[in-house]
Amino acid sequence: MVKLGIKFELGRCIVDPSDHSLRFLSSLESAEACTTLQPKFIEVLAYLASRFPDVVSREEIIEHIWDGNAYVGSKALTNAIWHLRQQLSPISDEPIIETVRKSGYRLLIEPQYSSADLVDDVDVLQQLQSRAESLTIALKRSWITVAAVSVISLITLAYHLYHDQIKMMEPQVSRLSWGGEAERFPAVSPDGQWLVYGSRNNGQSYSLYLKDLSDFNSSPKRLTSNASREARAVWSSDGTALYFPSTDKRTGDCFIKQFTIATANTVDLSRCNSYMSALDLAPNDTELAYIGFDLDTSTGGLYTVNLQETEAPPRRLSCLVDCNYRDRDLAYSTDGKWLAIARRFGNISEDIFIRNRATGEELRLTEGLEDIRGLSWHQDNKRLVFSTETSGVRNGFIIDISTKQSKALNIAGFSYPSFLANSNALVFERHKKEYQIVYLATDAAVASAPFPMLQSGFSFRNPDYSEQTKRIVYVSNLTGANELWTADINGENRRQLTRLNQRVAYPKWSHDGKNIAFLAPDAKGEGNVIHILNLASQSLSILTSPYIDHGRLNWSHDDSAIFTSTDDGLTQFFLSEHQVKVISDVDIRLAQATNDGRLLFTRDDKNGLWEMELDKPDKLTKIISSSVFREKHNWTVVDNGLFFKANGAGFQQINYWNFSEKALKPIIRLPSSSLSSFGSMSYSIAEQQLLMTLSKYSERDVMMLEHKLLR
Structure with a gap:
């Protein structure tokens, strides 16, 4: 067998795992070029080389390179293979790594090793046992024999105990809710018995539900009525009351309410933005923080209200004029010293700040995050758990407020965490969602459902079609980062256009098909800038702008x-x-x-x-x-009319509006939440196809997490 950590040759390329490099040799056998790759990329290549000429399954590679973590490894492996093929292209015009359908990958060039690097494939434990047995024979029947056997036993025991410990430290995720179309914003009562969360069914409005965790088979109890919308709540410190934003369906008014569970008595406290507005209670219920708005300007922001004073006026913490940010989420530390704030600087940039409640001073913890969904303080008040999205993949992180160092929890779909009182465990909303580009034939004699244009395990979104080039431009996370790609109208002949390794968004063709405009984060991660990509020269320019945030x-x-x-x-x-x-x-x-x-x-x-x-x-x-x-957002003008999305009770509908006749024509009905409210549409006149971003699937469930990083 081959040692995985040693050098080998692939044609004119020397692969050196020790420094993660590829060195390409000229005909004179001298170093001509050297490229350094990510360590995991080299590990994948070395593993394929060690198994030459066999086909190696994806599962086997993920098991050896990513310790069996299929969630991280699946997309990371695809990314690694893509990059390896690009970097190894100087060796041959033909592919170096072959994809064997439904089987795995195979290296097509035989690696050349030094004979000194070939060893027997012997398990580490067996090696230790073999050495101990040799020692026993050499010493024959002396007292050292007993010691050698003891060493073997201890090694074996330590080996199994170590791996048992690793298994015990794996994240423990358990489901707390079933049955709802979307179960969101979970919070557990201080005594750990009750779970409150927002839920809806069949596309109806959200309401709050209460579930008894001591009787897991019990049905959840609905707390709020059909006349209003509620989705998220926080508990009072004694567990007798809930605080939540509520929107009246008839008037549209939103108020933060105090709800006494035993009596169902409700008291209005302050105005809010929407029934999904973030809120939290300070320790001992002395203060309530929430996202609301100024009555004079209707400008949204972060407010606090003193609950110890009757009819105390709200106090605004966000700026009111000339603001370059929007506060969107918040959480009090358990000792009441800090208020964590998720702050958005542009429509694709967001970061976390913590505010000292005594002094008002703020400390920035992160730079250049994309979309934060929930904050929760660890009971040690030194760490903060949050959810963020990176190129379409949502994950959880825990950050140390002193060092600003964060570690990934590696929990798929992790959103809106909430720690249990005096515990290292937390509940969270598991939100799994992927996007795909679909087309709808608008001239079909028989109505049909939208068909996927691009199919794979990755997300594709925001299509825009050019009549001049007969191609679509879109955003995909195929390489591990949201980048611009282009394809023909059939979804074939795909080509990557950008390699910015960051989130790009909302591409738009120029009418002549020569340029593509799109948004990407600025250098500081505090906003976005307008990029122009010229297709002929492949040059990328940024438009000069005095603003930090730009819309579509x-x-x-x-x-x-x-x-x-x-x-x-x-x-x-x-x-x-x-x-x-x-x-x-x-x-x-x-x-x-x-x-x-x-x-x-x-x-x-x-x-x-x-x-x-x-x-x-x-x-x-x-x-x-x-x-x-x-x-x-989901509309596009075509000829003498436009196509657009309309929301109904439990469904979405694609309509066509004729400008001349001022008449509405329904095209097709889709399940609710099929099209995101932040999606886009485009139209091919020649093909008479409507292009859309469809949610491939969407799940929101309440889960509980125990994790070694939360200890």
Whole structure:
């Protein structure tokens, strides 16, 4: 057998695992180029070489390289094989690593080793036993024989105890809820008996439910009525009351409520943003922190209210004017010293701060995270657990507030953690979701469901089609990071366009098909910047901007400028002149320019589809009423109409609106949550296909976690 840690040759390439390098030799056998790869990439290559010429299954590679962690290893292995093929391409024009369908991978070039590096395949424990037996024979029947046997026994016992300990330290995940369409924001009562969480069924509104954890087979009890929406709650310190945001279905008003469980008595405390607004209680219920808004400006932010004073006014902690961030989530430390805050700087950048409650001073813990979903303090008040998404993969982390060092929990779908009182265990919402690009044939005589265009175990989203190039551009996490890719209208001939190794979002073709505009995080991770990719030169440029946050992008009809939303409203960025022009102060979500100088758009503050003439931006006209059109992002204009998503009771519907006839035509109904509220649509006129981002599947369950990193 081959030692995995030694050098070997593949054709003109020397593979050296000791420094994770590939050295390519010229015909003179001198070093011509050296490339350093990630350690895991080299480990995969060395393992395939050690098994040459056999086919090695994915499961076997994951077991040896990633210790059997299928969640991490599956995507990491695909990423490793992709990179190895790229880096080994100088050896041969033919593939070096073969994918054997439904079997695994095989190295196609025989590795060359030094004869000194070939050893017998003997188990470590057997080696120890063999040495001890040799020693026993040499010493014959002396008293050392007894000692040797004892050594063998101790080694064997230690070996098994060690591996038993490793098994015992593996994460223990158990399910606490079943049956709901989406079970969210779990929290356990201080005595550990009761679980409260938000849930809904068949696309109906969220309500709060209470489950008795001492009687696991008992059915959960609904706490709130059909007349309102509730999804997340926190417990009072004595476990007798709940605090939660609640939205009245009829009026749309949102209030933070105090709910006494024994009597079902409810008291309104303060206004909030929505029924999913984050909130938390300080120790001993002295203070409530929540995401609300200023009554005069309707500007969302973080507020606290003193619960020890009757009718105490809320105190705003977030800035009110000239803000470059939005506070979105929060959590008190168990000793009451700190308030952790999840703060978003742009629509794709978010980070964690902790605020000293006594002094008001803030400390930044992270830089350049993507999407934080939940914060919870460890009982030692020195560590914080949080959930974040990296290139479409959601995971949990625990961070030390002193060193700012974080470690991954490696729990798939980890979201909204909440520690049990005086415990190292926590409950969390397990959210599993993947996206795929689908197409819907709009000219079919018989209506059919959307068909997947790209199929694999990775996420594909945000498609945009170019009539000029006959190709789509989209975002995929195939390489381990969200990057831009392109494919033809059949999803074939795929090609990677960017290698930024960070989250890119919302690509948009220019009308002439020569450029692609997209968003990516800025250098500080505190916002996003507009990138322009030129397809001919493969050059990448960044538009100069005084803003740190930009909305979805749209090209002017002559491709000379980009329209997007900023803090000042609808803004135009000129490509050649490096000028920035504010068109209107209206807060736009998505816009589409027409060839007659108009701009069709949706607004953040009002429903309906709107239009403006670019030479008369002060005149705004609603062209589809709010009763018909309430979508913000999932719509696209085609010829004399537009396709858009509409939400119904327990379903979603794709509609077509005819501008001339002012008539609505239903196209197809889909299950609720099929299309994300932050998705996108595009249309191929030639193929008469509507392209969309579909949620491949979505699960939200309440789970309990015990983990060695939480001890």
